[in-house]
Amino acid sequence: MTLELRDLLAPVRHVLWDLDGPICRLFAGHPASEVARELxxxxxxxxxxxxxxxKERVDPDPQTVLLLVAQRHGDSALMARLDQWLTEQELRAVPRAMPTPYAxxxxxxxxxxxARFAITTNNSARAAAAYVESRQLTGCFPHIFGRTENLAQMKPDPHCLSLALASLDARPSQALMLGDAGTDYQAALALGVPFLGYARNQQKRDLLVAAGVDPAxxxxxxxxxxxxLKSAV
Incomplete structure (x- = not known):
């Protein structure tokens, strides 16, 4: 696996980071399942x-619930209200978010x-910016692209990845998407961006494999x- 990872990382000049998972557990102190129920x-x-x-009513991921509603309801004003509501919940979660080990x-x-970075997340860009500021990492992330009022542009749509590549002036072949969900992989695949999955437990690993991610x-x-990275220096 180390050789596979070395080959994957060798051409990487730009990294597109998902927020919730690879960088932090955003809802560690404000559980996502509770937010989903409130939604x-x-x-x-x-x-x-x-x-x-x-089954969807008890989905523990509020972003999944929001995306499903957006796909089935055309009232943009209502979607904007729901997006704002979720953004407020995410901002409330930031002070108690837990950094991903070694992130x-x-x-x-x-x-x-x-390496040059961008955050490409289905969370609010405001929440992502607040989190990296809290960790004194703002200088590492000059580009943050999050959920817009057009909820159809949430991953697996590659919209935020396209914006990140353009802002970094990056070729897909020299970029890497680092995510923990099938939607991250699907968005990267749509643009030809290599993908690295972060699977902190077996359930996450199984979901990534089911989405088509190479276990290597x-x-x-x-x-x-x-x-x-340190061994390559």
Missing amino acids: VRELERFGLDGLLSE DPLIRTWSALG HMVGSLEQLLRL
Whole structure:
């Protein structure tokens, strides 16, 4: 696996980071499952909970719930209200977010070695900016692209990745998407951007494999990447 990872990382000059997973657990102290339940209750207030199946109503990911509603309901004003509501929840989560182990030193080391970064996330760009500021990493992430009011542009749509590549003046072949979800992989695949999966547990790993990610292009800890970078210096 180390040789596979070395080959994957060798041409990388630009890294597109997902936020929630590879950089931090955003909802570590403000559980995403609770936020998702609150979002469903918001939908009930508007009489829109019927847009979701019983299984979807208990999905623990609020972004998934929001995307499903956006795909099935055309009221842009309402979608903007729901997006704003979720943004407020994400901003509330930032002070209690938990850094992903080894993420901070990996970010600083990779940046010091010349890699240029962007965040490409389905979270709010405001929340992403607030988090990296809290970790004193703002200088490493001059480009942050998050969820827009056009919720159809959330990953797996490659919209935010396209913006990141353009802002970095990066060729897809010299970029890398670092994510922990099938939607990250699908967005990268659409643009021909190589993908590295971060799977902190077996469930995450299984979901990435099911999405089509090569198991040799996954890590269970960012320490593996940090060691590879340091060994190449």
